[in-house]
Amino acid sequence: MAMGGVLVATYRSVLGVFLRRVVFWLVVLVLLVWLTFFGLTLARGTAWPQAAERAVRVTVEYLPRLLRGDLGTAYAAAYGQRRTEVITVLRQVFPRSMVLLLAGLGLAALAGIPLGAWAASRRRAGALTFSLLGLSLPTFFLALVLQLGMIALTQHTGRPWLPVGGFGWDSHLVLPMVVLAVQPLARIARMIYVTVRDTLEADFVRTARAKGIAAHWLWGLHIGKAVMPTVLTTMVVSLRYALSALPVVELYFGWPGLGYSLMRAIARQDDYLSVALVLGLGLALFITDTAASLLVRWLDPRTVQEATGARPQERLSWQERLAAWWLALRDLMPRAPQPMPPLRSESLPRSGQPDESDLRAYRRRTVWKALRHSPMLWIGGMLTLLLLGLYFFGPSLATHNPYATQGLVVENGQLSSPPYPPSPRYLLGTDVLGRDLFSLLVTGARQTLTLVFWAVAARLLIGAFLGLLAALLVDSLLDRALSGLAQVISSFPALIVAMLLILGLGVRQGMWVFVVGLSVVGWGEVFQFVRTEALRLLRRPFVESGIAVGNSELGLSVRYLLPNLLPHLLALTSLEAAAVLLLIGDLGFVGVFLGGGAFAEVFIGSPPYHYSDVPEWASLLSNVRLYARSYPWTAIYPALAFFSAVLAFNLLGEGLRELLPRIGFSVNRLVNRWSVGLVVLLGGLAWWTGGHVGALDTYRAYARHFDVHQAISWTQAIASRPRGIEMPEQEATAQWLADQLEALGLLPAGEAHTYFATVKRDYFEITQVPRFEGAGETWVYRQDFSEVPSLLWNAGQGCGELVVLGMGELTVQEQRYGGLPYAPALADLDLHDKVVLLLHPVPPHLLPYLPRQGTLVVAPDAGVVHQRTTLSAYSPWGREEPMPGAPWFYLTPEAADRLLRHAGLSLQRLQHEEATLGPDEVRLWRTGVEVSGEIVGEVHRKVPVWHVLAYWPGSDETLDERLIVVLAPYDGLRPDVLGVRVPGAVNHASAVGVLLEA
16 A cells, blocks of 8 residues: 555656646746747847737747648758748658757767766766866767868878768768767766766765775666766756757757758748747757656656655745845944864864964865865966956957958969968968957957957856745746746756847847847756845754844845855856857857858858958857868868867866865955055056057047047038039039148048049939829829839839738749849739839839739828939849839838728728738739839930048057058038939938048
């Protein structure tokens, strides 16, 4: 009966765990759907409130379809297919990724468990150091090393060994599997080492040995069973890291699985495919996490009830707690009692109690002995000091201008192009643009380490504060909510969530966007650690004494908890810096880095080169998989910089974690005049080097001489002169500008040692007042409507029934081998005899293949129809043909609403209904109203335009290789078809005014 009761209790416990995990993961998966829609909507430029509202609405609409098995249509799956069912894509890619994941984790378990157990049984503490190497290896760096090594081996032996890329259920699996297995292997070996080491010291193992149990039975029946829950838990944690690394591995090796397809879907803003692939990753984690939790409960019944260690206390309201904390602020003690290591008898004097000098001598001996036995701390500390040196003095170490590019070079009669290999001139070679890699790395260290500092600070502040709050309010609603939120966030693949947040907030918005993304995915680990440690401290006698004397929660935190948590937080800071660097590197590899970068076509027919104009480490990794095989130095040195920095922080963190418990730790000894002086010195050094090292100080001196009033005078002078293209006065205006530049001391940089260079330009001039007719009303040019300026030629005539086209967020498909992009959702529409009204502005070049008689666009506001610009005459087809859908007209919102009323519609209602459309959803409203329009004009070809060029020789020899290019347009507009002159074109005039004064 007793055994039966135990089994029933165990079954109920396992069933309860299963149900709770199912409910938990249902919530997680719904949040994943919402977060993906939210991030993709933000990435399109939608404001926060509207993006959140739309994500909720689309999620509510998507979930019933998901239950019916309707996952939508994908447009990013393949170039050759315009539409593919999402479920079809999932059936193809899901098995590929699952096999790769299981193979990698299986290899990690098969190697990591025996390695960790062997190291623990032999007391090989050095295994921890080797595991740190594995944890410090960035995924992309290991993939690069293995790939290049296999290529070198193949070249050396003359026969292929293993494929270095591509898909196949054969040897193609080996390299991706090994790369995916290394970090889980290091993590498993590390956890098994610690668990087996502690288990070997347990009483039941000593008792079993005393009884004479054979070694294989001891390991199989006792030790193996005791460490199995740790193995399962570590496997789940490793799976989470593996899922985060999966996109990097699949992208690098060209393995068409979940991660590879997800990166493409996000890049092409294919919402339904992105959501389905994220759900696939979440489903894989749900299955393994639930299975591991059930096995842990089955193998270890002690986990049925988790002891929280909560201290009994009176339940107070929020108001009462805040009042108690406020009162506690007045009587906080400046010092905190700290546990100190006991003094050994042989270290004390033989007569009497030790005096202060004896204690100081003993402390010095203890610290020195601990330091001598901490090689990880020494190595990590020296590498960290090197990183600090790069942070402060990196720009002054640069041998070349990190912003300057080097193009074609003729040496010894031979023409060569970048990237240039390592040489005495370029120590580490150059990138594809010809920029010196050594200069990029030493200069970019400051930007990268600054991002690491702020991200780690945000993680620690948020996680420590919330963890301490949850521990003080243990078992409260707030504690459960924070713990659940931290668990939910830790369940998401960190790379995917960080990328969605950064792209959603705007990758070009600055460093704060990356700090938010990196801290959101990382605060949960700090929270869980601080909460666990704080709960442990709350059970310590010295804390219970503080409770007994009436300390409030705030008093306990400041006097007892924070001082004893600080040593752990110091070590955690270094480890978190390593984790942040790894994530920054992975983000850079997939093309997400500070500033967002730009694209350049460096080789004809090759993919655009993604680069950053601001030196930063992560940006140097964005093209690794494209150029590493041909130019390995462009990938090795940036990846090696990441590996070295991650290893430095990991070694320093582990060294501190081992050192501080040995020597004891006191906040009073840490916060003194020397430490405060050191912080002030480092802060002052950072401020000074930021403003006085490199070219910034030289540029600042010029900026101080800028006169705003003189710039306004220059602006007024240039604004009063006619500057329209083909106007007779344009040449005179150019001559006036040249005279001013010469008077300022600038030298001519134009043709034949003059200030001028002429170029040929095409433009389109409207020669008749554009016409728009419809609904029997009169529509006035530049009051109700105007032409739409575009990169393409906008001219022609058309007539037909007015049809309103409503669109959700469209997936834009790029065409291979040139050609205009298009929206596949519009590919099947035939409106060849209709005039289309768009409810919001859409770039004309995105709708090239939708046949129609004309296009009307509702302007954002009435002021748009009054704006003027020089019109383009460009036709991408190489023929004298206007763009598709021409003529294009802007309608003011009032004019559009007036036109729609003739069909019983309103602009406000149609725009509201369009806002409810999902991704790639299209809706048409027929009006029955006949409209027509016409734009007539003349194309001018090869019209000469005067450019004014001058240069100012430099005066600082340290900037010999640096060139600042300043561009300012000075052209204006010709009188329009109504004969109206644009008086100043102030935007262009002000640019010239600033240039002349600067």
